Amino acid sequence: MPRGKPEIDTEKCKGCALCIQSCPKDILRMSDDFNKQGVPYATCIDDDACIACKFCAIICPDMVIKILQYA
Numbered sequence: 001m002p003r004g005k006p007e008i009d010t011e012k013c014k015g016c017a018l019c020i021q022s023c024p025k026d027i028l029r030m031s032d033d034f035n036k037q038g039v040p041y042a043t044c045i046d047d048d049a050c051i052a053c054k055f056c057a058i059i060c061p062d063m064v065i066k067i068l069q070y071a
């Protein structure tokens with residue numbers, strides 16, 4: 001199984017939460033605090049569990065998620 005790590009540009013996240021619903025590993029959450037846009041942002045709670053499927057990056061309307069993929 002591939003391994004990955006989501007890198008989220010939290011300042012550009014608009015807080016739509018679409019990525020949270022898309023993650024098959026259920027490792028994305030909305031933050032308790034706010035970015036400079038005044039909205040909660042997406043964050044990963046368990047990088048080790050990411051399988052680099054890229055569903056989150058693909059569904060993000062603003063393309064603010066990049067997936068680092070390991071072998």
Ligand code: SF4
Pocket residue numbers: 004006022023024025026027028044049050051052053054055056057067
């Ligand atoms: S790449 Fe897949 S497993 Fe990793 S955070 Fe995104 S949706 Fe979840």
Ligand code: SF4
Pocket residue numbers: 008012013014015016017018019020041042059060061062063064065
């Ligand atoms: S889909 Fe993109 S804009 Fe929406 S919460 Fe996730 S990272 Fe933020």
